Amino acid sequence: MLPKVYDPKPVETKWSEVWQNEKLFISAVARDKKPFVIVIPPPNITGALHMGHALDNALQDSLVRYERMTGKEAYWVPGTDHGGIATQIVMEKILKTEGTTKEELGREKFLERTWAWYDECGDVILNQLKKLGCALDTGKDNVRFTMDEKRAKSVFEAFRNLWEKKLIYRGERMINWCTHCGTALSDIEVEYEEEKSKLWHIHYPLEDGSRGVVVATTRPETMLGDTAVAVNPDDERYTTMVGKRLLLPLTGRTIPVIYDSEVDKAFGTGAVKITPAHDPVDFALGQRHGLPIMQVISFEGRMTAVPEKYAGKSVQAARKEILEDLKAGEFLEKEEHYRHSINKCDRCHQNIEPLVSEQWFVKMKDLSAPAIAAVEKDEVKFYPSSWKKPFIEWLKNMQDWCVSRQIWWGHRIPVWYCRDCSAAGLKMSGQGGLSRISFKEGAKPIISFTKPEKCPDCGGSGLLQDPDVLDTWFSSALWPFSVFGWPDRTEELEYYYPTSVLVTGYDILYIWVARMVMSGIEHMGRVPFRDVYLHGIVRDKRGRKMSKSLGNGIDPLAMMEKYGTDAMRFTLLSQAIGGKDIPFSEEDVVGGRNFVNKIYNVSRFIQMHLPEAPRPMASVPENLELADEWILERYHKTLEEVRISMADYDMPAAVGALYSFLWDEFCDWYLELAKPRLETADKDRTLGLLLHVFGGTLKALHPFMPYVTEEIFSGLKPYLGSDKPFLLKEAYPRGAKNSGGTADAEMRKLMSIITQMRIVRAQFEISPTRHVSALVTSADETGLELVQKHQDYIKRLAKVEKLDIAAGLAKPSHAVTALSGAFNIYIPVDGVIDLDKERGRLAKEIEKLAAELAVSEELLKNGNFISHAPREEVEKITLRRTDTEGRLNRLKEITKDLS
């Protein structure tokens, strides 16, 4: 005898191994089949499975398994991401524990170490995905890595292509610099956090020391780099000031007052200090007016040597000191409390310094235009569709993409400079601890995957590679085609591209999805995926993001350990509603666990009744009885619901339909009705249908809950008559819209009678084990025939021993009454009936019916309703009125006799 409670652990361990060993998840080009392809959002090699991964991959796995079972060549392409900065930070931490640093190691050794680490630990996350049941082949030859050799070729080709089209360039721009990570970042890697701060009003006197202009600023320390003060040309307060020079406090320098219409008269004092080197707005304004750029903050986040006094101090320390000095010099006129947003690095959460620096940029306008067009034409469709608009808006407003990073781990920029003929340009400067090669000084770029033997211009051999690496997202952007070997025109690429759907959280819509769409169109000429399914973020119960610092994270592996993987998957899938965030709590997994146990126990029940010698038994026999027809109708309807939901990426609906079918209908009604038949000569036929429906339900559930279904299936296989080694090889059962049958309607009548009897039993506290007698009467002849024919159902499920069914039956004196549609139900009760209780019950019922009747009558009295509402609606209400009226009258009559 199998244990009463399902134990997921051994089952999961077994199947995840078997599936991998049997190479169940590999895919090959199959011309006769339609491909269904998902490329996995490659998890970072340093990552550990968190709830976001669990959700994302459970969704993808369900889709892949489902599509494969519907007959498509489904391929879920596995891979990992090298994760530039994130990985480098992890490596640096490891080195620190070893008492060394990457600088000490040197670039080459550092990269060696990181590769070694990757070889050793880089597939931890893949093994965790395997545990999650993911239909991903984790074989070494199948797993792609964003920095492996083939992907490196893809990256080079993309770079070369962009370069040739002049869509990638090097330029000196204002960029976001993270002093902590020591690298430039793109705009999208910057987060904004609102902070309480102050707005300082500082007086800049005229050259002669007389009253000048007061500026308002949130960053007083940047004043050392001011090269102008700007006012609005329409601002009458400052008309006399323009053209004059102001004395910049603490420095002895003088700066001009200039006009710019961008200046907001209403803000602060209406006069803005302009620091072109350390503020994006000021930089742009400086460009317009040809202002000099004066850098006063270094790439290490420290003040540079102007004036000497502040040199080497951190920005924070300098601010404090400068404010004190301004106060001492009576320049500081006012301090206001002020809330504003501060730029933070999305990796390390330290402040971002806007700095002017020479970097590589991808020109976005030409890339975004076709992407916008494609999305507008729905060549890429969003689920939920509400993302379409923000996506387009983002593309429209996007700035050029800074793709160079001053770190070591990543794709090195494939650009070389000749030391011989562009010596002037090889300006070595310590920026973030790296030697920089200055393009603007005349260093000519040579684009090459490998080190060129000699300079094409002068033939010199002293070639130096650009020290920077590319943004990790540059390689991620190529993922949907790089995984298939692009730029090689492989058979795989041709067959699998474009992919079917991209599944990811909306949080990386812009940083990743948008760039894939643009890259796909640019390099492949076609969008990379037809659909984008954006799910929400898994949050804690209170709606907060799960994070290490809050300590509110729930570990999916722990949940899987405790409740089983299927349980956790089911829980996540049920909640992945329309791209909305998921408030996740452990309690919810209990529900999933219970469902898994329910499935397991159905199988246990069936198994108990199976003959010992296996033989194929599942079938839909001839001459079905009502309950059989009913469950088949419901089964097919459910499958159809699943099909529709899946086409819409509505996993909660799909999973919910199966849940309520199996639990509420199959178990609570059908199985209970089938039980007695298993003791009769009808046993095999009954088992046949049970196996047919349950086997099909297992298949239908498999994409969502692979383990428990596979385990049960493998046990039932010989009885199901399946020759398939795994559920995944089975065809997904097909539903039907409408069988045109009447079984459901008829069954519902009987179910309602049973429910009414149960209600009476519960209300009069009749022990659940006790059998009662009952009478069913009605003026509806065909109705009575139906009850007559299926009285066994009632006897069984309402625990009725003796059941009288006939027209015109009178209520026995010691009986309580219930109505079900056209039927009057009487249940004789032992001893004295609590008449008050019965009267009260019926009165309440009468009240309800009367109210119902009033609503219908009101409607039918309303001439406007009769004339405006569709005919079916009027008919429906008319019917309802007659029905309610009938029931009401019957009930009233019974109440009359009750005294």
Place this chain on the structure above:
RNA sequence: GGGUGGUUAGCUCAGCGGUAGAGCACUGUCCUCACACGACAGGGGUCACAGGUUCAAAUCCUGUACCACCCACCA
């Protein structure tokens, strides 16, 4: 400053033009031979607010409030 989504039972959410639904939680009865990770029954909602459209509105429209998120160079 723009934009998006949300506001329905204690909680999480379905429903999106025709008598308010599910799961969980809660209450009662029952350890009935698949399952107490269970069965049966029950309580619980003026569908945020105000207008409008309609024979009919939780559902459509317009505002308001609150919550959440995204985008943006007001120093």
